[in-house]
Amino acid sequence: MEGLQSARNEDIDSGYQCGEEGGSIPQHQTPSSNIGSDKGQQQQGGKKRDHKSSSRELDSVRNQGAAKGTTELRDDDIAFGRGHFSQNHEGNIRMRKIVEKYKIQYQNLRRPLKRELLQIVYREITENGARFLRRNEENKWEVAGKSNALKKVNQTLQSKKRVDSPSLFLSEPTSRVMPRSIVAPHSLESSLRPRSNLMSMPQHPTIPRNLLLGAQDLGQGIGHGMFLCDPAGFVPQPYALSSQIDYHLLQQERNRQQQLRLHCAISLLQQTRAATNAVSCQLASQRVPTRQADKQPITRSDTQGGKEQTTKKRP
Known part of the structure; x- marks a missing residue:
């Protein structure tokens, strides 16, 4: 009996020695629990990585779309906006010249006919490939839609700019003296x-x-x-x-x-x-004389009796 107890004590002592050399293992941490926790951490890290990658992909798609929408302003294009640049741009000057031909006719038409004339003016402006461009939030040029282009053309047609017309006055004389000649x-x-x-x-x-x-x-x-x-x-x-x-x-x-x-x-x-x-x-x-002639008696001859009879004309 004493020999069995001594053997058990030796086994326990050897177990403690192994624990001291390899480190003691707490009872709440087992190999199965360690494996499960590692898998959970790996799944959470994978989700974060997937979210970051998807956001990066969306940003790249947006940047590509913005890059495709932006363009460069050409001489024939019409620039939106007000100021010295848009007023002196070649495309805007050409548009104003075309609009000036139809302005009086447009202002005298009714609304249904105005829409048809607006389409005609828009087609004439864009027949040479001219585009209507405006600046975006990044201050880059992008193509405006047809509705916005028609609005701009309509505003130009409705502008109250004075049209050059012949004056109601005569030409200046050669001399400073006011002529007083008489007309034949x-x-x-x-x-x-x-x-x-x-x-x-x-x-x-x-x-x-x-x-x-x-x-x-x-x-x-x-x-x-x-x-x-x-x-x-x-x-x-x-x-x-x-x-x-x-x-x-x-x-x-x-x-x-x-x-x-x-x-x-x-x-x-x-x-x-x-x-x-x-x-x-x-x-x-x-x-x-007619009255005097009326007063004179009228004589006539009677052919049967051979006598002349005088009769007076009644007044």
Whole structure:
């Protein structure tokens, strides 16, 4: 019995010695538990790596898409935006020239027809391969959609830029003196026609081209050309307005012309009255012999009795 106990004690001592040399193993850590924990750590690390790799792939795809959407601005392209660059770009200048041809027509059309004209203008702008470009968040050029391009063309068509049109004033005279020549009757119609070489008057832009219109109505009044006073004699040739002519002088000239018109109208009325009196007197003188002839008796012969009988005409 003593021998068995001594053998057991030796085995226990040898076990402790092995534990001291290789290190003691705690009871809560067994080989199976260590293997399971290693697998869990490996799975968590794999998930993190997969998430990082997927995010990197998405970033790369986005960068590739952005790189494909961006482009370089060419001379024929139309640049969005305002400022010196977009105003002086060749493509924008060309677009404004094309739009200027259709602006008046576009503003006078109704909405359904405006849409059709907008499509026509857009096709004419883009027929040479021109594109509408705008800057993105990274300040790089990218192609704008057709809807945005149509909006830009529509805004350009609706802009209230003043269209160059011929002015309502006559050309500047060679001399600084206001002409006061009298127009002949045959040249009245030609003098009242608008001339081709026109200029504007910046000081008084609302003054009409011709302050003396209305002579045609005066000539078509009483008498129809029977009067001796020709209204064209009181209408001077339309003179050119210069920027150096004082407005007060122009107003005085206008008042003088109105007085001349009034004088001409009065003289026409007097001549018409005189002509009417002359015509009435002439008619009265022509009717007197007829009355005397009516008073004379009419004689007729009776063929049966051979006697002449006189009969008086009843009044």
